[in-house]
């Protein structure tokens with residue numbers, strides 16, 4: 001793939017990737033607000049499952065894009081996504097984690113940092129590279 005094709009694909013795809021990031025940030029923020037105001041477990045579990053569902057769909061979207069543009073960091077990025085999904089498995093949360101506890105907070109922080117640092121580094125930096 002030549003640099004111009006790559007740049008055009010990124011320009012087309014980035015708004016949707018960025019919108020998914022904003023939606024994930026909002027869901028995580030809503031979950032944390034729900035914990036603070038004392039939501040019951042079923043409400044929190046439903047919201048948590050939305051975080052997982054959107055994360056799985058979003059990671060697949062990013063991986064598809066990285067593969068399409070033949071990005072050299074594809075395998076590393078895919079591996080990072082797989083680790084986050086494994087950490088977020090619903091059974092782990094539902095059975096053993098405190099919704100307001102530090103373990104879940106660390107998982108959410110890892111996701112937010114990934115989107116800010118690694119995704120912006122891969123996608124947005126590439127899009128700004130001159131073809």
Ligand SMILES: [Fe+2]
Pocket residue numbers: 021058062114115119
């Ligand atoms: Fe992302």
Ligand SMILES: [Fe+2]
Pocket residue numbers: 059062077081114115118119
């Ligand atoms: Fe990512």
